[in-house]
Amino acid sequence: MSVSPRSAPRRRTLLAGAVAALAAAVALPVGSALAAGAGSVNVYSTRQQFLIQPLFDAFTEKTGIEVNVVFAKEGLAERLRAEGDNSPADLVFTADIGRLADMVDMGVVQPVETEALTEAVPEQYRHPDGLWYGLTLRGRVIYASKERVPEGAVTSYADLADPRWEGKVCTRKGDHVYQVALLAAMIARHGDDWARDWLEGVKANLARKPQGNDRAQVKAIMEGQCDLAVGNTYYMGKMLEDPEQRAWAESATIIFPDQDGSGTHMNLSGVAMTTAAPNREHAVTLMEYLVSDEAQALYAELNHEYPVKPGVEWSDLLQSWGDFKMDPLSLDEVAKYRPEALMMVNSVGYNS
Structure with missing residues (x-):
């Protein structure tokens, strides 16, 4: 849509x-x-x-x-x-x-x-x-460093698993409901094998052990710990409202993934x-x-x-x-794959 x-x-x-x-x-x-x-x-x-x-x-x-x-x-x-x-x-x-x-x-x-x-x-x-x-x-988007990620270098969720971003990605824990829903959407959209390979690739690119909330990932971008992070769109607005966090938001830009494909995952x-x-x-x-x-x-x-x-x-x-393209996938369909997504997070040891 x-x-x-x-x-x-x-x-x-x-x-x-x-x-x-x-x-x-x-x-x-x-x-x-x-x-x-x-x-x-x-x-x-x-x-x-x-x-x-x-x-x-x-x-x-x-x-x-x-x-x-x-x-x-x-x-x-x-x-x-x-x-x-x-x-x-x-x-x-x-x-x-x-x-x-x-x-x-x-x-x-x-x-x-x-x-x-x-x-x-x-x-x-x-x-x-x-x-x-x-x-x-709310869109589950990619936050990218304005200083270190060239425009157009990242356009899809698949890019998060690209080896060129090794040691450059930050996320919250993989078993958090927001992350589980995103992975469930990957399973629903691309199948189990693709989603597992993607998750393992993202894990291999992590700059640090998964931790913190979505805002903490953007703070890590500002501090240079990572160049890319995953978060919900509304957190950008929340950070811009907070004088103590505004600099975090201003260090990053929002990328709406998969605009040439299925569109950005929505929750x-x-x-x-x-x-x-x-x-x-x-x-x-x-x-x-x-x-x-x-x-x-x-x-x-x-x-x-x-x-x-x-x-x-x-x-x-x-x-x-x-303007951006939203993934039209039914969220009721996404919900059906949540148990499988959670098991996948645990089986690849994403949080360890």
Whole structure:
């Protein structure tokens, strides 16, 4: 799928209002009692409160429905399974296809199908049975040193395994969900043998033992430890916002791989309805709001992510990175290869 950036003057107005609303937001800690009954929606989220609260505030202002949030970095699928039918949660928010697939595999989410959701979210970014829907997209791209990597020298994921980059590549651990999803996409796209050869080649080119998060890889580029790294697009925006990390971002450029082939691997943030969902009607209303033009523009602006809904304007920063081709491979298909990808990471000893 080829994507063209767009712009709209209302985006800044929406963002300003949301940020003002955020100042008054109060998060519920994990373990707090969530409201049930008419006029509310209860959310479990692995996404940090400040990333999604502006959307919930805008939704409440528009509909009068309150949104109560419990944030936890991990363990929400297990919590939902333990709570069962007694869970107060209506919706669960998380990032990465792996975490959404885990919710499906553990049987803690139920299908939702409405015209608004299926029209807004392209087929490759939603579960075929409506068990989850993508909300925003992020590309898994190559970060390259502006000083040491000539323009055009790297154009594909395959280049990361080229021996000319021996000792020049940095990545986070291979069993992290972002890396597993990328490898699973390689398996789905090219087959097991190709993916294994590629992974072994990347390992042979590592400048250091896999470690740190995506931002740490870009910092390593600035420090000269490596010339190439793998990371999600939105981290460039996050680093540019942080005075202490801006220099990291400015040392690297984004390469969207495989523009002459299948396109850049995309992952997503998404939402699913829990099996309990005591406030199902209001939860559906919130899901539909989140894929509206208004919410999509706001969500993407706040998080430096791409709207999942085609035709919604990109932020100025995303536009500055340019148009690019996204891999149209279904993320539900990618999820099927995650167990194989994880076994492959371990069998080649990628993290050692």
